[in-house]
Amino acid sequence: DRALFLDRTLIALWVLVSAILLVRLAQAIVALQRTRNQWRAANVDGMTVRLSPNVGPAVVGLRSMDVVLPEWIMSLDAPLRAIVLRHEEEHRTARDPYLLFGVAAAVCLMPWNPVLWFQARRLRLAIELDCDARVLRAHPSPERYGLLMLTIAQRRSVAPTLYAPMLSEPATQLERRILAMRHT
Numbered sequence: 001d002r003a004l005f006l007d008r009t010l011i012a013l014w015v016l017v018s019a020i021l022l023v024r025l026a027q028a029i030v031a032l033q034r035t036r037n038q039w040r041a042a043n044v045d046g047m048t049v050r051l052s053p054n055v056g057p058a059v060v061g062l063r064s065m066d067v068v069l070p071e072w073i074m075s076l077d078a079p080l081r082a083i084v085l086r087h088e089e090e091h092r093t094a095r096d097p098y099l100l101f102g103v104a105a106a107v108c109l110m111p112w113n114p115v116l117w118f119q120a121r122r123l124r125l126a127i128e129l130d131c132d133a134r135v136l137r138a139h140p141s142p143e144r145y146g147l148l149m150l151t152i153a154q155r156r157s158v159a160p161t162l163y164a165p166m167l168s169e170p171a172t173q174l175e176r177r178i179l180a181m182r183h184t
Contacts, residue, residue, distance in 0.1 A: 014112060021108040032060060039068060045078060047085050057084050057152065059091045062101060067092065072155060080148055083139050090131045099127060125173050129180050142181035149178060 039050035049067045056068040067088040073081060091097070103120040110116050136142060153174050 017111045018108055021111055025104055025108055036060060036066065036068070044069065044074070045081055045085060047089070049085075057088055059088050059097055062097055065092045065095075065097055070155065076148075079139075080144070083135060083145055083148055084152075086138055087131060087135050090134045091127075094127075094131070096127050096131070099123065125176060128173065128177055132177055132181060136181060146178045146181055149174060 035052075035055070036050065039052045039055075042049055042051045044051075047067065049069050051071050051074075052068050054070055056070050057073065058068050059065050060068050067085070069084065069088075073084055076084070100123075103123050107116055107120050132145070136145060139145065
């Protein structure tokens, strides 16, 4: 009797936590979609993007995989914008939004698994490290790229990240990315 009660309680708790996380994920998707519709389409250095007051740079959406750039990116010189655009295009080409969505869904379905949470965080870092390496092959200037990443991180820290967790990045991951560039 007690074992059955415990099993049912744990299953109910699992379903409840999963439902909460799935609702939060759905709310983030809806908020992002609503906000995305307000961003204006633009052509930046030959690439169609969406310009936002304070979101990005990022690739958003699974079907359209739109590149969203904060408007302040336009104040950067053309070579720096080229690095930003290449980075986002690499994410699009690799179809990284699918991986990020898949791991977010997996965490929602198995929230009790701390190893999965750890792997999700590591996957995100691996995606960025891989993307950085591809960008550096096209734009071999690690110092300039690292400074650009720091500039973006500073500007992002004042921008809201409620839209989606993939639009924010822990400082430790940024540090690891910059250190990894030294070995590229």
